[in-house]
Amino acid sequence: MYRFTNDYSEGAHPRILEALARTNLEGNFGYSTDPHCANARRLICAAIGRPDADVHFLVGGTQANTVCISAFLRPHEAVIAAASGHVCVHETGAIEASGHKCIALPAAPGGKLTPAAVREAAAAHPDEHMVKPRLVYISNTTETGGVYSLEELEALRAACDELGLLLYLDGARLSSALAAGGAALADLGRLCDAFYIGGTKNGALFGEAVCILNDALKPDFRYIVKQRGGMLAKGWLLGVQFEELFTGGLYAQLGAHANAMALRLRAGLAALGVPFAAPSDSNQQFPILPNAVLDRLRPDFHWEQQGTPDAGHTCIRLVTSWATREEAVSAFLLAVERALGGCPACL
Missing domain, CATH: 3.90.1150.10 (Aspartate Aminotransferase, domain 1)
Structure with missing residues (x-):
């Protein structure tokens, strides 16, 4: 049978399996404090043009979204997202379970979120009797295959700056967006407060690399990762995979x-x-x-x-x-x- 079910039905790219086998008996420090994670961070920072970025490795996309949103928002703050967005549809209420409301908006063509929709959502929550919109969540590619262009991302950034909102990008299928001519990694490094680079759906056994660009969001992030169950003891397994993905243009x-x-x-x-x-x-x-x-x-x-x-x-x-x-x-x-x-x- 041929499967077109998803992009994670197969295990891992042979180069990644070879790298995991090659490093299997090295003996590494745990919790992503090892040399492989350190090198993967350097490679990713170079790729996104942000040597000052904090890069953290998590196992999956729902985990990355939940940990990030929990870390970035105060208890009364909410997420703005397209109604078709992953956090609204396919995460079993994980964001709501962390205490943050998802303000789900009708999606524009391609499953995208527009600056006009963001402004309308902000205007509809004017005071302390409602949750306070604080973070704009987008996916690239979107859940319906749409790709944000550089111009669209810049327009969202401008709206976020105008309204005092954070811009967070779910990059589960970022490799596809990049290949389709979407905003480049360096553009994401410049325009997003945080985003993640998806490995699970692009050749890794598992793993996502969270990139935090906004200095105000960096403190104590590892505490939240640990509290939310996202700190993998064998963290070097994530580092090895992203080392390989970001060597020789494999990603x-x-x-x-x-x-x-x-x-x-x-x-x-x-x-x-x-x-x-x-x-x-x-x-x-x-x-x-x-x-x-x-x-x-x-x-x-x-x-x-x-x-x-x-x-x-x-x-x-x-x-x-x-x-x-x-x-x-x-x-x-x-x-x-x-x-x-x-x-x-x-x-």
Whole structure:
């Protein structure tokens, strides 16, 4: 079976597995105080153009978001996010459980948050009888495959400065955003108060690198990491992986491969007349296919269902990764072509 379910179904890129095996018996200090984490921090700081950044390694995206928001906000402060944002939909109320409300706003095309929406949310919370908006949460890429451009990020930064808000970026799929021409790492280092670089969905076994740029947010962060259960005893395993990802351009290469496979899927399906729920230049594609066609594909392929635009069609999500093979893309496109051939009236 070929899986287009997500971008973390495979274990890790061979270079990362080799690095983990090579360092397996070294014997390292724990809790990310080892030389590998120190070197990975230096590499990341160079990549984002911020030698003054604090870089912390956590295991997963929900953990990174929860720890960061818990650390950055006072008890009465809230998060502004698109309603489709990960913190609003797929984190089981983790932010709310930490005591902070998520102010969920209608998403603009591509699942993006706009400066106008941020201003409206701030205006709707004018006094101490309501939570105080304090942090703007965005994802790049977004949950629906949208990519923030440099201009869009600069506009959000301007709105945050105007309103006294923090700008935080969830980079679970940052490699895909970079490969699709989104704001560069150095731009994030300049414009965000904090963001994280996703490894779990780009070739690592697990791991995210949180980059804190705002000096006011740096003190005592490790205390919050530990209190929230995010401090991995074998922290060097995270350092080794990010060392490898940021050596020789591997991080960028893996994101570029994932996007290239997704764009092949998009082009092939479009050539067959298949419509899409939304345009996406990222490693997530959202075609709308007849249910009869999907029934024929189901024994050999796997995907996630996104919605049902009508009784006879389903929008599915196809996700490619660093490990997606060209043969998987070709097999899927051929299977769709054959299924449509057996159902000429489907589309």
